[in-house]
Amino acid sequence: xxxxxxxxxxxxxxxxxxxxxxxxPVSFESEEGDFLCVLGPTGCGKTTLLRIVAGLEFxxxxxxxxxxxxxxxxxxxxxVFQQGALFPWMNVYSNIEFPLxxxxxxxxxxxxxxEKMLEMVGLSSFRFSYPHQLSGGMQQRAALARSLVxxxxxxxxxxxxxxxxxxxxQDLQENLRNLLKRTSTTVLFVTHNxxxxxxxxxxxxxxxxxxxxxxxxxxxxxxxxxxxLSDTFTEYLVxxxxxxxxxxxxx
Numbered sequence: 560x561x562x563x564x565x566x567x568x569x570x571x572x573x574x575x576x577x578x579x580x581x582x583x584p585v586s587f588e589s590e591e592g593d594f595l596c597v598l599g600p601t602g603c604g605k606t607t608l609l610r611i612v613a614g615l616e617f618x619x620x621x622x623x624x625x626x627x628x629x630x631x632x633x634x635x636x637x638x639v640f641q642q643g644a645l646f647p648w649m650n651v652y653s654n655i656e657f658p659l660x661x662x663x664x665x666x667x668x669x670x671x672x673x674e675k676m677l678e679m680v681g682l683s684s685f686r687f688s689y690p691h692q693l694s695g696g697m698q699q700r701a702a703l704a705r706s707l708v709x710x711x712x713x714x715x716x717x718x719x720x721x722x723x724x725x726x727x728x729q730d731l732q733e734n735l736r737n738l739l740k741r742t743s744t745t746v747l748f749v750t751h752n753x754x755x756x757x758x759x760x761x762x763x764x765x766x767x768x769x770x771x772x773x774x775x776x777x778x779x780x781x782x783x784x785x786x787x788l789s790d791t792f793t794e795y796l797v798x799x800x801x802x803x804x805x806x807x808x809x810x
Contacts, residue, residue, distance in 0.1 A: 568621035596760035604771030637706035
């Protein structure tokens, strides 16, 4: 079932000196449970695309279509920012619980879901810790748990691991893939890291320079568990790097 349909989406920022055509037009679709990585150079409109899908900005042209849930409810969309954006005055448990309280979900259901997420992201023993007491990787795990606790139809992720060291980033990538195996959540993940895109995605959408338009779409067909050392992984990596090199030459 199609869970996200982007049709002719474009965005122009009106500036006093000169209008900036940031994105589009862009069109693509995803199916339930897809993991799509949007890959592209800095400034190509990746974050703008996510913000439009999230409803934080409005496009100049085009539309975003997300079907109603089977129970007739509005689809749930969660957003993980580049910096975890945890509430500093709340501990880990309260941060994860917050969106459930905001939706007025019953206490016993909240407790069950939060406990489940704490276990899934390995933060059960840090439930009473505050963000400043956590490492960067632990903060991002808490932010991920807060997004997944709503059991979203669509999860939007804006370069969530880019500020972390390589080892922590790779650990979280593996953690994310394992978490999502237990859900039917569709993921739209923005990155400029080619290796990250190949490791995570089922499909990679490459945007060119501003205004961001789709240069190519590549399906990543790798067995689980994925290995960065496999020949097939390297082939995908090299193929996407060649596309990026051609974009650099076009600047």
